[in-house]
Amino acid sequence: MHRILYRPRRMMAALALLFTTASALATYDAAGQSGGPVRCEIRATPDGDTVTLEALVHADRSVSGGYSFHVEGADGSGNSDVEQSGTFSATPGRPTTLGTVTLEANGTVYNADLDIRVGGKRVSCDERVNYSATSSKARHRGARYGG
Structure with a gap:
């Protein structure tokens, strides 16, 4: 362990491996958890020169x-910063x-x-979305469950 501290590349690689493993486990937990009453999703849909993100x-x-x-x-032309919040009711099936x-x-x-809060529990997901006129891709970063 002492040698890793003196080698920044090895330390960064070790941290990246740890983060990747933790992220994969969190994503697996979110996808495979049948006991939890809710799951979250951020859906990205391109349409010409725009992209719609749906919570x-x-x-x-x-x-x-x-x-x-x-x-x-x-x-290069500015920043986007949008915050929405509120209450909801959801039913199974859709x-x-x-x-x-x-x-x-x-x-x-x-x-x-x-971030979704139901009955004292919290479910979170995040998405990194990069769309351009020539290619479109969304990279799912994971979902997290908390109390």
Whole structure:
């Protein structure tokens, strides 16, 4: 361990491996958890020069709670910083839309975070979205469950 501290590249590689493993486990937990009543999703849909980010909650039973949806990004022409929050009720069988944000798809990277609170528990997901006119991709960073 002592040698890693004197070698910044090895330390960064070790931290990256640890973070990747933790992120993968959190994503697996979120996808495979059947005991939890809710799951979150951030859906990115391109449409020409724009991209729409939609905050969704999936429920295994009827639930109500609160949420906050935060999207931020920056490019050469300015910054985007959108915050939405409120209460919701969801029923099983289909996702419930909590919030929607439409932004320019000009190659800007957007970071979107969704926090859902139900019955004293918290479910979070985040998404890093990068859309351009020539390619579109969204990279899922993970979902987290907390108390």
